[in-house]
Amino acid sequence: MRREDLADLTIFLAVAEEGSFTGAAKKLGLSQSSLSHTLRRLETRLGLRLLTRTTRSVAVTEAGERLLDILQPALSGIEERLSDLNEYRERPAGTIRISLSEHAAESVLWPAIDRLITKYPDINIELNVDNGFVDIVSQKFDAGVRMGERVEKDMISVRIGPTLRMAAFASPSYIARNGIPTTPKDLANHRCINMRFVSGGSIYGWEFEKSGGEIAVKVDGQLVLNCTPLIIKAALAGHGIGFLIEDVVREHMGTGALVPLLQDWCEPFDGYHLYYPTRRQASLAFRLLVDELRYRV
Template identity: 65%
Template sequence: MRREDLVDLNVFLAVAEEHSFTRAAARLGTSQSSLSHTIRRLEARLGVRLLTRTTRNVAPTEAGERLLGTLRPALDSIATQLTLLGELREKPAGTIRITASEHAAETILWPGLERLLPNYPDIHVELSIDSRLTDIVSERFDAGVRLGEALAKDMVAVRIGPDLRLAVVGSPAYFARHPVPCMPHELAEHRCINMRFSTGGGLYAWELEKDGRELRVRVDGQLTFNNGNMIVRAALAGFGLAIVMEDQVTAHLADGRLVRVLEDWCPPFAGYHLYYPSRRQPSAAFALLVEALRYRA
């Protein structure tokens, strides 16, 4: 392979992943015109069109998708080996990209990073806060955080947090106007605060369970958020019942600002896990981070 072939393939990968010549140019630190010229040259040399261009989007053709399937693992392997060579220095170094939900970042990742990073100034962490179920391979993250261990079989899962529980809560002012629900079906008679998923835009159905009986309850109310902190604030203000992570409202329950209901319908469940591709050759910095975050009961 000629040196310019590798350069051209790297340009194609950047444009295909970014779905934009503009964003790819910013990522590679070059101009749009230069990238367009490179892609035309590569397509002419291969004799096939690799990208479909519209006024709003750039997407791989069938031939482009086939090339991507071969190209990503190969370039990832090269990048990993270059990183390992660079880490033959005395101290672990490099950038680690992680995607996680806001709750996981605040309760698990940040406390761990706050302890680890002062001792390793050459380790850099980029933390992307996102509630989507992100494809960490295609979006080039080193790892992601997800509840439980329901992961693709080609992923490694490392437990990084304790079991969690949900809590159904409301303010004393709310319960002064409404009866306390004792069974899940009674939620239909209450104003509830909804949560909308970032992925797909659907509303969260409250997940309740007792004695092996699992229920998903659709609720209704005046407010809908895609942020847990705002849901807690609305519950504190008396706008209705909310279901949130128990640790988000522990202090409010203790001081009486919130009241918990349906507690027997909220059993513990598996907590957060760090996951990453099994084929990934962990760098010294990444291995150190995994051990720092690993949950030890």
Template identity: 60%
Template structure:
């Protein structure tokens, strides 16, 4: 079998393994499902091993298939990226960019920048996937992610895209009608707090405080647990308990009297959002333009 046949067969395998479906992979490649199935069977026969486990409901890589996908797949992605970069040197910036970010970063950092950026580059498409977990952007085939500076892995290139941040502990006036306001983080044990469940490990987030170089983490208690900021905010506004949220998300409600802030002196600033991507990634012109548009510039 010639080299081009090998390459085409591997591309077919990667599509099926990533989509976990012959139907979706065939549609993505623009071939019939039967032709794709024939290609995969031929590849398995030549290698002398099964690469995919097929059932009536699903398709999954075997151990050999997973190894091929993990070790060889990224190299094909790099080739695709380089070819795209070459084509963009000839044409105007174009291409698809996938970014993963938390909900707050998507709302306050990505969307405002994209709203200004995209009209000038009609051939650039940007997909934003909201995910609270620590997504493996290489394995999940994202071009970049946006997370807080302290959360970015050391082997990534990080670009600051937002200012320093502060958290805020807030409650509705109705909540404080018959309760004393907490003066120290330890006082939170006497309050009903609205908790956040972390997606990565399923644990409850411990509220973090700092004052005069002293750091504290408080495992709060309360009847309510949510996994998104807007639901926590809504519950706090209704008087259901205290919330711990980014300052910019609650500032307007504080100014207009719908929320009362407490423990402000225990909420120190910390490094804000950063865009990050693999150091070995060769940025395409389209990606480089987007990075520059997102780069934080202090006013």
């Protein structure tokens, strides 16, 4: 393959992924006319139409989709191999992208990252906070963070946090008006504060466990939120029952501002794990981060 062929294919990949010449031009630092000329040249050389152009957008043709299936893993592999060269620098370097939840970022990741970037100024960290489930491979993240039991079997998993438990809670004023649920099924008669995942758009299902028995409950209420601090504010204001990781509301429960509910149905469970694809060639920077995060009892 000629050097200019690889450059043209890289430009096609950028346009296809961005869905526009404007976005690709901004990403690559090139002019739109230059990109358009390059794509026409590539299509002529291959004898195939790769893109369908309109005044507002760019769509990939069937032939273009086939080419993307070839290019994406190939160029991703090249990027990983190039990042491995950072090991030969005098100081560890590189960018690490991680997808994780808000609570994991604040309670587990940030303390370790604070230490790591202080020691290694050439290591860059990008955290994408999303309480939903993200496909880290298709979204090109180096790793993700999930509860241990939810990590796919084909991933390498490293425990990075202690055992956790969920907590249902409400304000004293809400309890005075509506009473206390004694089982998860009683929540059907209460106003609950739901959480919607940003990425997938689904609403989080409340899960309880007692003596090995599990129960999932669909709850209703006036509020659906996607931000933990707002859920806490809503509960403090008496607008319903919330359901979050206990650590987040422990201080409020300690002062009596929030009352724990259904405690015997909230058993401890496996905490946070960092996970990444088995095929990933870990760079020195990534290995240093894993070691910094590794949970040691």
